[in-house]
Amino acid sequence: MKNVIYQPFINPSLKGRLWTVCCLLFFTCCAQKPKTEVKADYNTKQWTELTSLDNSIKIDIRYATTNNFTKAKMYDCDRCFLRPEAAKAIAKAHKTLKDKGYGGLKMFDCYRPKPYQQRLWDKVPDDRYVTPPWKGSQHSRGLAVDLTIVDKNGKELDMGTEFDNFTTKAHSDNMDLPKNVLENRQLLRGVLEQVGFKGIRTEWWHFAYQKKKYDLSDWVWQCK
Ligand SMILES: [Zn+2]
Numbered sequence: 001m002k003n004v005i006y007q008p009f010i011n012p013s014l015k016g017r018l019w020t021v022c023c024l025l026f027f028t029c030c031a032q033k034p035k036t037e038v039k040a041d042y043n044t045k046q047w048t049e050l051t052s053l054d055n056s057i058k059i060d061i062r063y064a065t066t067n068n069f070t071k072a073k074m075y076d077c078d079r080c081f082l083r084p085e086a087a088k089a090i091a092k093a094h095k096t097l098k099d100k101g102y103g104g105l106k107m108f109d110c111y112r113p114k115p116y117q118q119r120l121w122d123k124v125p126d127d128r129y130v131t132p133p134w135k136g137s138q139h140s141r142g143l144a145v146d147l148t149i150v151d152k153n154g155k156e157l158d159m160g161t162e163f164d165n166f167t168t169k170a171h172s173d174n175m176d177l178p179k180n181v182l183e184n185r186q187l188l189r190g191v192l193e194q195v196g197f198k199g200i201r202t203e204w205w206h207f208a209y210q211k212k213k214y215d216l217s218d219w220v221w222q223c224k
Pocket of ligand 1: 109144206207
């Protein structure tokens, strides 16, 4: 007697359906779930949140705390936004510092919405310390930053004064300072000028991006 190999008969269309069911089961149960994309809660054509480019950049937005010269919390929360070109440039400067062995940049202030500039002005209506809202600060255009450098342990380098110190000691053309302070300031100025920022005479921490112009903005970021 011939050997008969038992072959269950499955008609081709049923076979096809079984395959489909198996595939569906595999993809619903076993296949890796696609990563849930974090949707930005702001207009990414107009703005970039700095930490979205590099989350090793330290954020210490002083006006979102009481640790600032007004001693009051002026911003609802601490997020750091800049115009896209300026944000990319800051991320590049941060990387340069990290490559040199530093921890990188620490941001004290970034984009400052016009309504927040108004709050500052209402608190301190003195144009020696606060730019009048109608004049408009580069911060309110999303092009200015207040920042310093941290070492690899996260400690701020000695820049001679604290942020928002309004004495001549904070002036960037003040050469009557210890050698290491002058070197630290030169390091900050050097990496920022390399990526298109320019400092001002009275505040060692303030730099504005020069390669692009933007209008003042009223947009205020959401608090998470
Ligand atoms: Zn500033």
